[in-house]
Amino acid sequence: MSDGRDGATTVFIGLKPTMTYVFQVVTQLNSGPEPVIVKARGNAIGKAVDVVEVVRRRFLEGQVELGRIAIDTERLTNRDGREANVSSISIPLTRTGPLPAATASLPPAERAPADGP
């Protein structure tokens, strides 16, 4: 997970289970209005599509909008030092519904202490 220049957060899909990434994406989308970009390369491309579909149809149904999906080819050097082309995908998701009011609904005692006297 990393923050892009324009405030978008990128979630890179790797070898962990699909639901691990689903929760990462949902957490990011619930934490602010910035778009979340789900990215994957090679074998993980199918899992990236699964993650986005579970997020938008099960966990945040009607609350996220799919942006323009991009595909690309990246040139990587593998372990033997040889270059190989690997396909990649990038799927932007933006929250359309209101953010959950998590912090605001906590009782005052459980909020982080404020600065000052």
Add this chain to the structure above:
Amino acid sequence: MSDGRDGATTVFIGLKPTMTYVFQVVTQLNSGPEPVIVKARGNAIGKAVDVVEVVRRRFLEGQVELGRIAIDTERLTNRDGREANVSSISIPLTRTGPLPAATASLPPAERAPADGP
């Protein structure tokens, strides 16, 4: 491979090698101006992206345009009779450059005989 209602041809990506589908897509794009839609489900999604990337970057570089990529979830019944959700992808490709003039450059004798007297 199948013809859609609006003249688009769909190439379904399955278990065959990537290059088999690359040649199918290139052949279709060379045979007429209709868009070709590359579709895949589940594990084949990554291969669909590979096919499109090889077509547009190696075989028909600068001659095809990528349309709006769609992802979806389909409900399938598997061998045990149980239902499962499977992600799918659909990637439209349209030729932008001129078609290769294959038929026009054949000598008259090799053309299909015309109807009539």
